[in-house]
Amino acid sequence: MDKNYTILIIDDKSENLHYLSNILKEENFLIRATTDASFAINSSKLNPPDLILLDIKMPNMSGFEVCKILKKDETLKDIPIIFISALDDTQSKVKALNEGGVDYITKPFEKEEVIARVKTQLKIFESKNTISKLLELQDFFLKKIIHEMNTPLSIISLNIDNLESTLGYKEQFEAIKASSKSLSSIYNDLYYLIKKEKRITEEKSINLVRFLSSRVAFFDEMANIKNIDITLDINEEFEVFMDSNELERVVDNTISNAIKYSFENSTIEITLDKEDENYILFIKDEGIGITDTKAVFQAYYQQKDKNIGLGLGLSIVKEICDKNEIKIELSSEKNNTVFKYIFPQNRVIKGD
Template sequence: MISPTDNPILIVDDSPTNSTVLLGMLQQSGFKVIVVNSGEAALEKVEMILPSLILLDIMLPNMDGFEICRHLKSVEVTRDIPVIFMTALSQTEDKVKGFNLGAVDYITKPLQKEEILARVNVHLNLRNLNKQLAEKTTELTIALDQLQKSQIQLIQNEKMSTLGQLVAGIAHEINNPIGAISANSIYASTYVNELVDHLRLYQQKATEDEISNHAQEIELDFLIEDLSNILTTMREGAMRVKDISESFRIFSRHDNEDKVLFDIHEGLESTLLIIQHRLKAYDKQPKIEVLKDYGKLPLITCFPGPLNQVFMNLLVNAVDALRDYHHKYLNSPKKPQIKIKTALNEEGTHAVIHIQDNAMGIPDEIQEKIFGYAFTTKPVGKGTGLGLAIARQIIFEKHGGSLEVNSTAGEGAEFIIHLPL
């Protein structure tokens, strides 16, 4: 049931007789009623009291009911107030005109008490039901948004936890043997050089023919040169794996409880090293070139692990976009590139990171959707649609920054991160 006192009604009628009759009918039923006798007074009064219903006479001086209704429907705060026209006009076109302007009903004169009360109650009930529905819809939207954010957070935490455990395990397993190889290769190189020198002492006691024949047999000059190269390769390989191991350690940092000082460039480099295999040429796909323009950035206070995940999501998306583009346009002369630029903003308050590709770009009609929950343009099984949603949540909610996209169809996409120092 509706409460009459909570639903004020505005009567707009220049006839004192009609106004008095309506006022008496509605007040007897417990309604709070306000009466005005002109369109100008109605427009002034309506925004002050925001009535739940308006009974509006069509035939008014200076400004008729149609014009008043048109104005009410053009203003945000009064747009949803139901309007019931009161008129002696019976022409169908007049009624159609009123409905087209947004009126909800008509009451014809002479006024009948039972009809007026019935129509007023019906439309007040409808308005209150619509308000309740809108409130419930808002509550459900907020609840759904919170649920999605919680789900994204759970997925993110689980993903980072699993990835962190995997990476930490790999790093631990790699570090011990690589440490041994790296250290022992230096000794091996020294030992071999000493052995070669010692063997040369024996050469001095042998005949020239014997030495010459044996040297030719074992290709001595090549052996000595190649052995040195092999040992150098071993050292470089060991250092490479050690770098990868260090990149895993940096990428999977578990500083998730408290912010710590972190080198943005270190995070970007570790992420690039982890996805290095995806940048190489294979089959008919060309190599993806990474162009870096790193500015001078101070250490920033952040959560390194989640921030590295953002870099990973954006860089992997760029790689996928470039691979898709060059799969579609096999003979394209465009060289696939990812540009990474870092700098301070003009005020010196934020680090700004640009990650840009030169693939197909993002169509205008979906640019507003790409950060949405579970939105993806990838085929089924190729993407969850959570990458950018998680990235935005990490940047916006965990760091108080922003993540934006600029894209022109056919020219690629650029993601811009602003992180407060």
Template structure:
């Protein structure tokens, strides 16, 4: 679905650019066609004016009592005497003008000088309605044909161009899925065995470091798994005891914090329930706890708070770490606070998407070398 949308996006961009380029010759075609139409109209007006003038001149030679003024469905005309007073008009009254040709809002006219005649007419004005419908019709047909061929050409060119990248993307996705599937079992086995060892060798610093490293690997693994399958995550929500959930997640990260002599301080109000997707709640809480530890200084404190206030409740994570210089970019995908602490830079991007999806307000306060506070405001539904 995403690849199809991407293809369509590039096709639309390519077609738009191509049409803008194609519009230049089409514009000149329309301009030239209108000029040709004007020339043709002038010739038609002159020919019709000559016919009317010839009929007027020949009337006297024919010795007839009644003069039948020529009429047309296309042209309409008026004759004027030498004092520029209208003698007769065929359809609607017309105005006499000085130039040979004159354009009005809706018509194009020609003035013919008449020789002496029995009607006393000195001037003949012949007009026809301006009609560019055929020009516009031809231009639209041309534009549609050009657009159609440009679209087809763009579609096939772009499709062929991005096909190798699509195959590579599919290959990488499959590779990551297979690799993650293979990693899941050894990580699980290692965690079980390190838990057994930690029970036998209590307070062993080496065991604690290995345990912390495995938990870090678990968080990274779960982030990647969620990131790759987020479009497949089912919209299943359940009522969760958020207070108890948060207590357990802090406990899970306690070993990781202890390895750097970091202390958790909890201010968690009890019996706060939330209707939420459990997988998404794991990612939101775990990423914040992981980052708080990751960017904290050794021998520092982390404050975790969950408090209910009227129709909303606030979840916050405060550390005494390195701080953030620019908070505007931290939620961008692949952003990393530094190149030392590791990670793929997708954790906060995942958090932002979850918050956007569930209409959770995010507030960030940070000061370099002092620490950061991440606050999430949940509306009580």
């Protein structure tokens, strides 16, 4: 392995410490070994090891108790712990894993098994650290993208409106506006992703007729590029109580998805209705359809041979709907795809 990892061995039997220390030193691991569990905990806080081999049956403090203490410490909780014990019953092994252990080695020790299990857990630990660093870089990268996108989008929108008021309607202006709206939708998805943990949810009563009308108007240029007609049918008028930004992400991503995958010269139907006691929003499009109606809600999913978008929109939709207890029913057949959003009763404010 590339790094000289430090392994802490905690066992009340000095012969076990000696044996494990010797075989692991042969693999160029740095070894710290002790029979004192309290000392091991305190020393770990000062100088955390990369992996811990921990005996279960010890006087004064059991291995399970030591593990609980370590897992409560913010700086030590991610250190992999392999339990070592003469106990070979299933119950002990299950408890060890439930307490936070990553593996379990039974006595008497087999040299090759100990080395293999230690190396495997260190590789997993190393991979987790790499993923964690990549996620930090991804977060930083997304924040940079958000920052860099905002100003150019605002400038494009402002200037195209000024040009259109000066020169009059041009087909090219429509295309620029549509592209700007598409980028704006991507921007809003990325902004939601990086801000969702810190953002304070502000729930309020939202008139769906007015809200949906504004979103249809927003996507007008994008729909016009493909000569798609977006209709809004109100069979049952009602309001929903939720955060407007979250509702916007649900509606915008569904409409945007419908436009991307719809055929030219087709229709997207948006309907508010009531079935039995359920208040429902339908969004139906006429397009290529969705092959896998379950996988489509996974982050970064893209339909085979259709490399369109980032694959984030519908995963955000699913996340928000789960949070607000909005049930999603998705059907797709014969070039007709229908997203059905069923609002829970506690979020519906009924119309007159």
